[in-house]
Amino acid sequence: MRSCRDITALVSQGLDKKLSFSERLAIKVHVMMCSRCRNFQSQSQFIRKAAQGYSEQLRNRLDKKS
Amino acid sequence: MPNKPDQLSETLLAEHRPVLFRYALLQLRDNELADDAVQETLLAAWQSAANFAGKAGLRTWLIGILKHKIADHWRRSNREVVTTDFDQIDNQDGEADEEAFFMNNGHWNAGPTTWNDPEAALKQQEFWTIYETCQNNLPPKMAKVFMLRELVGLEAEEVCRETGLSEANYWVTMHRARLRLRECLEIRWFNQSKAKKEKRHA
Known part of the structure; x- marks a missing residue:
């Protein structure tokens, strides 16, 4: 059984590369039972979205300045 | 129009424009300057297309050119580089957190x-x-x-x-x-x- 530390590490890797079938399965089974890791999963996806939004924000803010 | 290797087309270069722009923006913190640096980069890439070795590393090659353009900018404006320099990596921070x-x-x-x-x-x-x-x-x-x-x-x-x-x-x-x-x-x-x-x- 993988720990929350290992599962979140895998979730994080899954955002940056394609995981193997067994890795994806391990995540799926784990987050079904673990709300904290489930939260980590959705929140790191949210953070990605926020980071992209921040890029836009920065651009708009600098536009206004000039 | 000089002949260019067919692997390097304007479209192919333009595809990398958004990434290059965001890279430049993070360092220069100015839309216009970032845009200029990207223009110069694409132009330089187009002119020296013959030096480009392979399709796989196109973006790496372009970022390499862009870095020079950004460095040129700092040199021209005679300013200390205050923004993040992605090359300077300090090791070992936040090891145990x-x-x-x-x-x-x-x-x-x-x-x-x-x-x-x-x-x-x-x-x-x-x-x-x-x-x-x-x-x-x-x-x-x-x-x-x-x-x-x-x-x-x-x-x-x-x-x-x-x-x-x-x-x-x-x-x-x-x-x-x-x-x-x-x-x-x-x-x-x-x-x-x-x-x-x-x-x-x-």
């Missing part, structure tokens, strides 16, 4: 709570201030890696090439960056707004 997130057996120490309507946060100006604070609170090296991946949009292996990080270190760094950002946003934003709401209802 993963321990704080998990207990010895790998279980969460406290750990993520459920966030109420995160999408709504993206529409609030105050959220972006908090986001920026949290991002700035990352150790410098971690922030660079994170920004190259999530803000600029480079692939993991490109980030490794840019920062000289090994693949294993990259995974560890991104894992920590996400854990830290998540926790910071939770404390400074999501739990705050929850507390405010509870006060209102009390």
